[in-house]
Amino acid sequence: xxxxxxxxxxxxxxxxxxxxxxxxxxxxxxxxxxxxxxxxxxxxxxxxxxxxxxxxxxxxxxxxxxxxxxxxxxxxxxxxxxxxxxxxxxxxxxxxxxxxxxxxxxxxxxxxxxxxxxxxxxxxxxxxxxxxxxxxxxxxxxxxxxxxxxxxxxxxxxxxxxxxxxxxxxxxxxxxxxxxxxxxxxxxxxxxxxxxxxxxxxxxxxxxxxxxxxxxxxxxxxxxxxxxxxxxxxxxxxxxxxxxxxxxxxxxxxxxxxxxxxxxxxxxxxxxxxxxxxxxxxxxxxxxxxxxxxxxxxxxxxxxxxxxxxxxxxxxxxxxxxxxxxxxxxxxxxxxxxxxxxxxxxxxxxxxxxxxxxxxxxxxxxxxxxxxxxxx
Numbered sequence: 001x002x003x004x005x006x007x008x009x010x011x012x013x014x015x016x017x018x019x020x021x022x023x024x025x026x027x028x029x030x031x032x033x034x035x036x037x038x039x040x041x042x043x044x045x046x047x048x049x050x051x052x053x054x055x056x057x058x059x060x061x062x063x064x065x066x067x068x069x070x071x072x073x074x075x076x077x078x079x080x081x082x083x084x085x086x087x088x089x090x091x092x093x094x095x096x097x098x099x100x101x102x103x104x105x106x107x108x109x110x111x112x113x114x115x116x117x118x119x120x121x122x123x124x125x126x127x128x129x130x131x132x133x134x135x136x137x138x139x140x141x142x143x144x145x146x147x148x149x150x151x152x153x154x155x156x157x158x159x160x161x162x163x164x165x166x167x168x169x170x171x172x173x174x175x176x177x178x179x180x181x182x183x184x185x186x187x188x189x190x191x192x193x194x195x196x197x198x199x200x201x202x203x204x205x206x207x208x209x210x211x212x213x214x215x216x217x218x219x220x221x222x223x224x225x226x227x228x229x230x231x232x233x234x235x236x237x238x239x240x241x242x243x244x245x246x247x248x249x250x251x252x253x254x255x256x257x258x259x260x261x262x263x264x265x266x267x268x269x270x271x272x273x274x275x276x277x278x279x280x281x282x283x284x285x286x287x288x289x290x291x292x293x294x295x296x297x298x299x300x301x302x303x304x305x306x307x308x309x310x311x312x313x314x315x316x317x318x319x320x321x322x323x324x325x326x327x328x329x330x331x332x333x334x335x336x337x338x339x340x341x342x343x344x345x346x347x348x349x350x351x352x353x354x355x356x357x358x359x360x361x362x363x364x365x366x367x368x369x370x371x372x373x374x375x376x
Contacts, residue, residue, distance in 0.1 A: 035180030036101075041189040042176035043100040046169040047092035049196025053203055055084070060207040064216050066304055096169065099162075103130040103170050104177065123174045124167070131162040222307040224285045226278040233312065233327040239269075241290070241327065249276045249290060255325055256297045257316045267325075270295035288312050301327070 071077045106129065107122035135158045143149040176188035210216050230245045239253040251274070255267035272294030279287035279300060288301045305311035305328070313326040 035177030038180045039173035039177035043096040043169040043173035044092045045189045045192040046172045048088055051088045053199050056203050063218050099130050099166055100169050100173055103127045120171055123170050127166050127170050128163050131159055135159045222310050232330040234330055235327050243276050247275055249274050256295050270297050
């Protein structure tokens with residue numbers, strides 16, 4: 001006696017064996033009918049590729065210029081790179097959710113209102129609008145926080161920069177979503193990641209070639225001895241300090257930044273004598289230590305610039321703020337900031353006084369000439 005199974009008793013594995021390709025295709029279409037996930041991943045991949053390539057170009061340019069922000073050790077450089085990469089991934093997700101996907105939604109709805117199929121042209125028009133809204137929101141928050149709006153050109157620059165950053169990501173995300181909706185094979189995010197890696201390797205190869213062949217040299221701080229530091233240093237605004245060869249110093253109008261307890265450093269003029277010593281005590285000089293008792297000034301200055309034009313500086317304000325107080329060594333034949341400005345203004349004053357006297361004499365001569373003609 002043969003038993004027949006009921007239709008509802010057939011296991012799911014049996015139905016999948018009948019048409020496995022059709023079942024999997026249907027499940028994929030149900031899970032991602034609008035291609036949102038594919039578009040989101042493609043946008044993140046594009047933003048990450050843009051950031052990594054741009055950061056690599058920036059580091060290559062920074063290597064040839066004065067800098068004090070790049071890590072020196074290999075392990076520290078690797079740790080900073082991994083941390084920065086993680087931050088880039090998180091920021092790319094935020095930007096995708098806050099700007100790229102809204103731009104795609106705006107483009108699709110605008111096309112539907114006009115009764116036309118959506119495409120990349122609608123995305124080109126929607127991205128600048130979303131960028132303008134983002135600049136207005138975040139610019140307004142920044143203006144309220146600082147109680148002063150930025151210059152109008154600054155907002156225009158932010159808008160143009162944000163538009164340039166969002167356009168590639170939005171176009172790539174739109175193409176990824178269309179591919180899913182049209183049931184076409186392939187992953188746009190995978191292609192973007194591959195092409196981004198190729199572009200990053202190409203930029204790195206070009207940079208290695210430029211620096212390896214000596215076309216561009218990596219910046220190095222000036223190699224000076226303790227005796228090379230002796231001389232007059234100026235801030236260009238009238239503040240000077242003269243370092244003597246025997247370790248004494250004389251300051252005049254030097255800015256001494258003192259913490260005022262409110263989160264800001266306020267400068268006070270420092271006049272007086274003190275002592276200085278090179279840092280470190282042995283080997284190539286990396287900075288200068290200054291001590292002035294009358295001003296309660298005790299600062300360690302870092303050395304930068306070039307051998308022909310050395311500079312020393314120390315940070316002011318909060319740590320990592322990037323604000324510096326810089327002194328430049330006066331080269332022979334140069335003048336301090338106060339003397340230079342005073343001479344310039346003095347010459348201009350003499351020139352303007354002479355001009356006034358000359359104009360009065362010419363006017364007096366013309367009046368006498370007209371008076372003589374009237375008497376005739």
